[in-house]
Amino acid sequence: MSFTQFKPVKTRVQRSELAVPGSNPAMFEKALNSDVDFIFLDLEDAVAPNDKVQARENIIKALQELPWRARGKTMSVRINGLDTYWMYRDVVDVVEQAGEFLDTILIPKVGVPADVYVVEMMVAQIREAKGLKNEIGLEALIETALGMANVEAIAAARNLEALHFGVADFSASRRSRTVVIGGLNPDYPGDQWHAAIDRMVTACRAYGLRAIDGPFGDFNSPEDYVKAAKRAAVLGCEGKWAIHPSQIALANDVFSPPPAEVDRARRIIQALAEAAAQGKGAASLDGRMIDAASERMAQNVVTVADAIEA
Ligand code: GLV
Numbered sequence: 001m002s003f004t005q006f007k008p009v010k011t012r013v014q015r016s017e018l019a020v021p022g023s024n025p026a027m028f029e030k031a032l033n034s035d036v037d038f039i040f041l042d043l044e045d046a047v048a049p050n051d052k053v054q055a056r057e058n059i060i061k062a063l064q065e066l067p068w069r070a071r072g073k074t075m076s077v078r079i080n081g082l083d084t085y086w087m088y089r090d091v092v093d094v095v096e097q098a099g100e101f102l103d104t105i106l107i108p109k110v111g112v113p114a115d116v117y118v119v120e121m122m123v124a125q126i127r128e129a130k131g132l133k134n135e136i137g138l139e140a141l142i143e144t145a146l147g148m149a150n151v152e153a154i155a156a157a158r159n160l161e162a163l164h165f166g167v168a169d170f171s172a173s174r175r176s177r178t179v180v181i182g183g184l185n186p187d188y189p190g191d192q193w194h195a196a197i198d199r200m201v202t203a204c205r206a207y208g209l210r211a212i213d214g215p216f217g218d219f220n221s222p223e224d225y226v227k228a229a230k231r232a233a234v235l236g237c238e239g240k241w242a243i244h245p246s247q248i249a250l251a252n253d254v255f256s257p258p259p260a261e262v263d264r265a266r267r268i269i270q271a272l273a274e275a276a277a278q279g280k281g282a283a284s285l286d287g288r289m290i291d292a293a294s295e296r297m298a299q300n301v302v303t304v305a306d307a308i309e310a
């Protein structure tokens with residue numbers, strides 16, 4: 001290991017994250033009663049310009065009045081982009097009036113580390129002015145060519161805890177040819193999102209952040225959602241958005257380590273502890289060599305399983 005190390009900033013269970021437009025309060029109760037781990041109440045792209053102010057009020061009221069924490073939900077609000085005049089009031093009104101019920105703020109279309117810095121500064125001032133005791137984490141959407149070009153520097157920004165891959169805006173920004181949001185274009189011989197997700201995950205893990213995969217647009221195709229989620233999970237993402245309630249169970253399933261995997265991980269840790277007691281660094285389990293790197297992989301699986309169980 002390098003002497004320089006970035007420990008995980010914040011562990012949260014974020015297998016599924018439901019996007020809920022702030023302009024549609026009828027969906028709030030459904031989100032509350034769902035099995036989703038994480039919810040972001042949206043002020044950005046799912047809300048039409050004329051509804052922005054009302055959506056902000058709806059979100060503040062919902063954060064204050066509904067029992068999100070009691071139902072085990074982690075609550076986030078996606079603010080508008082820093083290039084809009086809604087953004088400052090999103091931060092000021094939501095954090096001032098409902099900051100105590102808020103776990104994170106999701107910042108869209110982050111392009112440079114200073115975009116995060118601005119929000120961090122505003123939240124710090126409001127927390128102090130209001131005497132808020134709870135931390136409010138920051139998460140950034142990487143969904144522009146600029147954001148991806150700077151993803152390592154953004155990941156190193158202070159106080160971020162997760163990056164999300166926003167494939168829809170990323171396609172728009174890059175002018176990628178897209179047939180379904182987050183799906184595969186048959187004109188490409190492989191997965192055209194591989195390089196982007198892979199780069200973002202590496203940036204996340206280098207700096208101790210969670211890596212979350214964004215939307216999959218065709219909610220009538222659970223099979224294709226699962227394929228997209230599995231591709232992201234294989235690369236190291238720990239969760240994926242649900243843009244429709246039917247996608248929640250799919251994400252929870254893909255991002256929960258299967259019992260057999262958890263069992264094997266625990267056996268790896270046990271076998272290596274026994275080997276260490278005999279002065280050996282490596283061992284064999286089920287006919288395969290295992291060593292300290294196997295233990296680190298196994299520990300990842302056990303940590304996720306324990307967090308889901310808690
Ligand atoms: C999410 O915001 C996306 O653009 O995919």
Ligand code: MG
Binds near residue numbers: 045143169
């Ligand atoms: Mg977007």
